[in-house]
Amino acid sequence: MKYSIFSLARAALSGHKNWQRTWRDATPKDRYDVVIIGGGGHGLATAWFLASEYGIKNVAVLEKGWIGSGNAGRNTTIIRSNYGLPGNTGFYELSMKLWERMEQDLNYNTMVSQRGVINLYHSDAQRDAYARRGNTMRINGIDAELLDLAAVRKMIPFLNFDNARFPVQGGLLQRRGGTARHDAVVWGYAHAASALGVDIIQNCEVTGFTCDAKGKVTGVETSRGKIGAGKVGMAVAGSSSRVAAMAGLRLPIESHVLQAFVSEAIKPLIPGVMTFGAGHFYVSQSDKGGLVFGGDIDGYNSYAQRGNMPVMEDVCEGGMALMPMIGRVRLLRQWGGIMDMSMDGSPIIDKTPVDGLYINAGWCYGGFKATPGSGFVFAHLLARDVPHEEAARFRLDRFRRGAMIDEKGQGAQPNLH
C-alpha cells in the first residue's frame, strides 16, 4: 500500500483497520542468491539496493532479534559528510546524496532533516585542521563553510561565549548535514525491500557457516535451520568479530560501548547539530523535542550495551561548558551501543579471505550516517564482486599494506578514534 496523506485519510475512514504489515513476515527458504546477516540499517539497505539497483531479488536478511535492534536503533541520528581524508570524503558524500532522496526512494518518511552540522573550534590549531578538512570537502564538491566567531554568535547565540574555559572561536559548518529518524530508516528499507521480494527474517540467529570442500561459503546455519546462499554478506557492526570468528577470521576491530543520552522533550531550543571542540559533547534536538546527545566512547572493550558514570558525567560537563542553559533540562534516558571500533577509525567493506563471505564492518561510531551509502556500495560489491569506486579504499588489507585512513591520527588504538 502506497503511503501518502491520501491513503492516510482513506484509512482513517475505516478506522485504520486495513493497513498491511510494513514488511512481510517471511519464512526462510532453503536457498537465496544472497544472504545478508544483520537486519540493521546497513543490512536492510544492502538488500534494498541489491533488489532495486542490481536486480538481485532472491535475497534474505537474517536478524537475530527484531530489525533495527542493534546500532540502527540506538544512535544519535546524525547525518553528515564532513570527512577529510581520501576514501572517506567521497563515500560519505555518496551516502549524503542517497539520504537526500531516501523518502522518495522508499515511500517512507524517514524525516531526513538537513538543519546543518557545525563543528566548533576553540583554537587556531583546530581552525587550521577544520580549514584543511573543509577544503577537502569543497574539492570533493561538498558544501562547507568556515565560520568565524561573529558568524557563530549570530547563528547560535546561546552558547557560552563570555566565561568559557575554552572560548568558541568559530566553526566548520555543513548546512546539508542534519539528522534522520533512525528507526524509520530501518522500517523504510524493510518496507521497500520487502515489497521487492526480499525476505526479512527476524528472530533468526546465525550460528555458523556451511562451506563446500574448497572452503567456499555455501550458506549459514541459523536458529531456524540451515539456509543456503550463493553469497553471504555480513553487516553486523558491534558483533563483527563474533560472526567473523565463526568463519575463522580475526579482524582489526574491537568492540566498544558508546553511550547516548536524551533529555525530556522541550520546545525547540537547538536548531541543528553541534559538536563541542574542547570536550566530548555533541547535540541535536529531535522533532519530538528531546535533546539527543553523546560524547566519547567509554574506552574499554565491551559487549554489555551499557555504560558507566564517568563518561556520562564527562558528556554533561561538555554540555554545560558549551551551553549552560541546559543545566535545568533533565536527562531522561541513557543507553549504550556496541561499536565496531576499527584500527584506523574507518570502515571495512570488502571480500574476506573466505570465498563467498563478504564483510561490511568497522563503522566505529559513524555507522548511521553511512547507512544508505554502505548499503549501496556493499550491494555493488556483492553483485559485481569488485568494490564500488567510492569504497575502494575500505579494503581489509589496508592495515597490512600501511594504507590506513586515520582521520584522528591515533593509530592502532581503537578506543582513541
Added chain:
Amino acid sequence: MRIVCPFCGERELGEFTYLGDAKPVRPEAGASEDEVFDYVYLRDNVAGETNEYWYHGGGCRAWLKVTRNTLTHEISSVEPAAGAGAAKVGA
C-alpha cells in the same frame, strides 16, 4: 566499574586508562612484518572473559593485567604487569 589495584586497593574507573587485549605478545627483534602486523592489528575481541592492560595513571602509575568479562564487566582478577613491583624480584 571499580578495579582492585594490587597496590592501592579498590579504586574507581576514572583513575584508570584502558589499553587493550593483553594476549598479544610483542614479537622479538627480527620478527617478520606479518608477525608484527598480527600483534599490532588483529584482535580476538572476545565476548566473555578476557585479559587486558589497564594503567592506573590516576593513582600509582602501575600497569595492570585485568581479567574482565566484556559481557558483564565483571572483574575476576587483577595482577601487576611484570615490571610493576620489580624491586621485589631476585636481582
Added chain:
Amino acid sequence: MVEFSWAPRSPLEHALVTGAHGTRGIEAGVSLTEIRNFDLIQVMARRGKGAELAKAAKARFGVTAPDAPKAVQGKDATLIWSGPDQFFVLSAGGKHTLQTLVPALSGPASLSDQSHARVLISISGVKARAMLAKLSSIDLHVGAFLIGAAAATSMDHTSVTLWRGNDRPDGLAVFNLLVFATFAESLWHTLLDSAAEYGVAISHSEELA
C-alpha cells in the same frame, strides 16, 4: 653588576588569601593550610633492590619505609608511599635534600627531587570529610582511612597524594595533600568552592607540622 634575589615563590602565592572564605557567621567547618617550606624527594627502588633499599631507609630514617599505601612518621621525615617500589621522603626544608640523600640511598634506588613539583596543603575541620567527599573517591570514613593511611589518587582529574596525619589536638582528623605545582592554583579554587558552604579558615605556614 645587578644584585639578584632568589626568593622562592609558592605556586599558591597569588591565589591563597589568608582569613575567612565562604559562609560567614559560623565557625569555619574547614581549615586549609598551605605548608611552604619542605623538601620532597622521590625514592624509587631499582630492580631487585627492594630489600636493600628498605635496609638503607631504615638506617637513615629509623622507621621502615612503607611498601603499601601508608605514610610512616620517622623522627625527622615522613615517608609516604607513592607507588610500587617507591616512596616520598617529606621533611622540613633543608632537612633531607637530594644532595644529602643521594649518598645514603642511591645504590639501591634512583632519586628525583620533587620539592618544587608539589604544593602541600593540610585540610582539617569538622567538615573536612564532607568537603573532601566532593573531590575524592577514596573512602575517608574514620574506620576506613586510619591515621597513617595514604593514597596515590586523583581529585578532580588531577593526580594527588593524600594521607592522614596525626589528629589535631582537638581530636579532629588532618588530611594532607600533595598537589602538582602547576595544577595547584586551579585545584585550590576547587577546594575553596567545595568548602565554601561550610565556612573556611585559610592560612599558610613555613613549618611542616
Added chain:
Amino acid sequence: MAGAQTHRLGNGGLIDRSAPLNFRFDGKAFSGLQGDTLASALIANGVKLVGRSFKYHRPRGILTSGSEEPNALVELRTGARREPNTKATTAELYEGLEAASQNRWPSLRHDVMSVNQLFAPIFVAGFYYKTFMWPAKFWEAIYEPAIRRAAGLGRAAGVADPDHYDKAWAHCDVLIAGSGPAGLAAALAAGRSGARVILCEEDFVPSGRLLSDGGTIDGVPAAEWLPRTLAELAAMPDVRIMTRTTLFGVYDGGTYGAIERVNDHLPSPPEHQVRQRLWRIVAKRCVVAAGAIERPIVFAGNDTPGVMMASAMRTYVARYAATPAKRLALFTNNEDGWRTVETALGAGLQIAAVIDARADVSPAHRSLASKGGFPVLHGAVSGVDGGKDGVRKIAVSLTGGARAEVEADGLAVSGGWNPAVGLTSFHRGRPKWRDDIAAFVPDGAPPGMVAAGAANGDFGLGACLSQGFAAGAAAARDAGHNGTPGAAPVADDEAFSLTPLWHVAGKGKAFVDYQHDVTASDIELAQREGFESVEHLKRYTTLGMATDQGKTSNVAGLAIMAAVSGRSIPETGTTIYRPPYVPVAIGAFAGHHRDETFHATRLTPSHHWAVEQGAIFVDTGLWKRAQWYPRAGEKDWLESVTREVKAVRGGVGFCDVSTLGKIDVHGPDAGAFLDRVYINTFSNLAVGKARYGLMLREDGIVYDDGTTARLAEDHYFLTTTTAKAGLVMQHLEFCRQVLFPELDVQLTSVSDQWAQFSIAGPKTRDLLKEIVDPAEDLSNEGFPFMGAREVTLRGGLKARLFRISFSGEMAFEISVPARYGDALVRNLMLAGAPFGVTPYGTEALGVMRVEKGHIAGPELSGTTTAADLGLGKMMSTKKDYIGRVMAGREALIAPDRQVVVGIKPADKARRLRSGAHIIPKGQTPGPGNDQGYVTSVCFSPTSDRWIGLALVERGRERIGEIVHAHDPLRGEDYDVELCNPVFYDPDGGRQRG
C-alpha cells in the same frame, strides 16, 4: 491574599497549618501549607485542570502523587531558573512558588491546539512516517518546523542556569533505596548489625506509603512506630538517611548514582550552596525497597481530570488533608483499591460507588458498602463524562451486559501494582512475570543487589517488614558485619486479591500512555502493521518514552499488545529498562565543571609575572601560555610578534618553555631503554650532552619528539612535547613495566619540578654571564652546542643549562627549581635590560621554528612517518625499537607520500593560511589532484614575507616548482613555490656559534 483552600480537610495530614505559603499557578494566586507539594496544594484549592497532553492537547489533571506522574507537568519558577516538565506531584511548595502549565496557547483553559483532537482520526501512531514526503523540500521548510513547534512540552529557560551543582562520593556497606516499611526494616537490621548504611528516599520525608496507608506494626499504629524507628536509626552514627535523594542508576562494581535535591524546596539556593548534588555511592550491597507503582486501567475517557490513581487519592487525603473529590467512585480490580474507600470515608468524603471488576468482594467490604450507603457494581468503567472541569458521570458496563451510570466528581482507579523493577533491571536484566499479582517482578539483579517488599512483588505490610529486615541483615552479613540485628518488626499482611484487567472496550479514546497520547487503538494498529516486538511497539507508538518513562503505561501497553497478538504477557516481554530511574538535571551531572572551571588550568612558573606584563594567553591543552606580550602602540598581534622575533634574532629574548614534559629516566639500563623507545640511539650519548630524539608508535607513525640530555651515567633527562607529556609518560611506563620488564630503569615525571626558559639570540651569552656564576665557562669550547650540565647561578642557586635551540639562534635553555622560576624571569629582565632583553610568547616561538623548518604539532599529525618529516635518516638500522617493523610497510615507504616541504607565496606580499590545499599549477582542483595541504604558516620578519610548511606529494623532489594553493573555504587561490623548509640559517652556523 490568595483564595481559601476550599478542598482542605479541617484536620489531619502531615502539613503544617501554622505555616501558610503563597504561590501562583498560571499567574493566579493561591495558598498552601508547609508540607504540601504543588500538586497537593492545587488539589487543596480545588484545581483540577493542570496540563495539556503532548499530541491532542487534551485537558489533563493530576493522576498520581509521585515521580511516576505523566500529566501534571509544569514550568516551575521563572526567568533563568525556569524548569520545564517539572512534576507538580514531587515539587515541594515554598513561599512565592510560581508555576505555569505547558504546551497550551493562549491559555490552559482555552488551548487552540486542542483543534488537533479533530484530526485525531489521522494522527494515529506513526502517521508521520506515511506522509509529509512530497514535495521533498517541504520537510525542512514547512512540515518539520510545524511539528517541532507543536512537539516538546515545557520551555527551557534559554539562558545560563544561575545555580551551582556539585558532585560527591559516598561509601557504605549497605545502600537502601526507599524508606517505606521494607527500607526502614532493612536499615534497622543492617544498622544494628554494625554496617554502614545509606538510605536514600526521594520524598522530603521518610517512610514511604506508611505516611498514607498507616497500619499496625509491633502492635502499635504506624504513626507511633515511625518516630521510634527513625529515632533509633538517627542514633546510629553509621546510618545516614538521605531524603530528597533518588537512587537513579546502578553502575559496575557496586557504584550507584543518586541525585540529592539539596535546595529545590527553596526559592533559590542560599549563598555558597548548591541546587542539587550528584552522588556516586559505592556500596558493597544494595537493598532495593523502592516499592511499587499503582497502575491504571485503560478505558475510554480515563484521562479526564479527576480520574486519579486510588493510592494517590488516599495520599492526598491522608497525608495532605486535601480532597481531590467530594463524592468519588472507585474502579478497582483488586482488594487494595478499597483502602481508598476506607480512607475517604474516614475523612468524611462521600463514596458514589465502587466498581469492582472481580467476581467477588469480601464480606468486610460488603458491609462497609452497606454502612457507607454506596453500591458495589460488578463490572468495569466504560466511559467518563467530563472535561476540563473534571468528572461528572461515569458509565459502567456491568458484568452480564447491563449498563449503569454513577454521578461523581472523582474517580479513583486501581489496576493493581507494578513493582518498581527499574534499578534491578538496569543491567539489561529482564523481570519475570508473576501470575498471582499479574505483574513483573525482579528476576535477579546486578551483583550485590536484592529487592525486598513491594519492589519484589510482596505488597503486604508484614511481608515488606520481614523481607526488608531479612534483606538488610543478610546484606550486612555479606558485607562482613556480624552484629545481631535483633527482632524484626512485625505486622499482618493485607489481602491482595486481583483479577487482571487491562483494557475496557468502549467508545472514545482510551489512554495507555497519557503523556504521549498513546491509546489502546494505537497499539492495535502497531500490531496490525507488524510492530509486534515490544521494542518496535515502543518506538513506533512512542509508548513509555515520555518524561514519566512509562512508569504507569508500559505494562498495560504490552498487556494489550499481548492480547491483540495472541501471546501471553511474559511471551511478549518488556522493553529494556534504562537509567536514570527519574529524569536528572544535566547540570547535576556536570557539577562544578562548567564555565572557567570546566577543566583544570595549569599555570607556568612565570604566569603571574606574565600577567603583570600584560601578556595575551593561549590555551594549550590545560595550560595557559603567554602567546605574545603586546606593547603600547602596537596595532595588532602581528606587530608584537614581529617585534619579538626581531628582538631575538637581533639581540636576546626568553620564553617560558616549562610546559614541555620532563621525565627523569634513571637506572643502569636507562640508555638501553631509550634505545628501544627512540628511533635513534641514546646509549652512546656522552654524559653532559643532549640529543634530539624521535619516537614512533608501534604502527610506525611518529608519536613524539624532544631532546634528551644525559646528566649522569645512569640518569637521563627526557623532554616531550607539551601536548603529549602525559601520554608519553604512560607509553614509557608501558614499555618499562610491560614490554621490557627485564630492564633496570626508573621513570618519574619532573615536569612540575623545573621552571625552564629558552634564552635565545646572539646576545644570549652576554645575558647569561650576568646570571651565571662567573666561574662557569659558557664559551663555545667550554659549553659547546648540545652541551648539558648543572651550573651555579650568582647567589648560589643551582640550575641546569642545556645548549639547545629551537629558534635557530645561539641559545640555551635554563632550568631552575620551579619556585625560583618567578625570580629567574625577573632577574633575566633586570640583567638583560642593557641588552634589550625581550620576553617572547608562543607565537614568536612558532614563527622562529617555521623559519628553521622544525616540525611541531601540525606536522606531527599522527599520520606522518619519520621520512615524511625529513627525519628518515635518524632511523637506526642497527637495533630494534618501537615501530621499526611497521614503519616499513609498503604504503608507508611509497615514493608518492606527502612529505614536509617549505612554501613561499609567488607574490611576496601575499598572506598564507594553514589548511589550504596544494594543487598542481594549471589544473582544476579535484579529488584526483589534491596533493597535500599547508600545515604551518607565519609571517617571517627575517624573510619579510609569509612562509610556511606543507605536506606535499613527493614534495622534496619538487623544490622550486610553482604549485597552486587552493583555499575555497576562504575564497583564496594563489601560487606558491615549493622550497627548502629551512628558511633561516640553513647551515646552522648561528646556533653553533
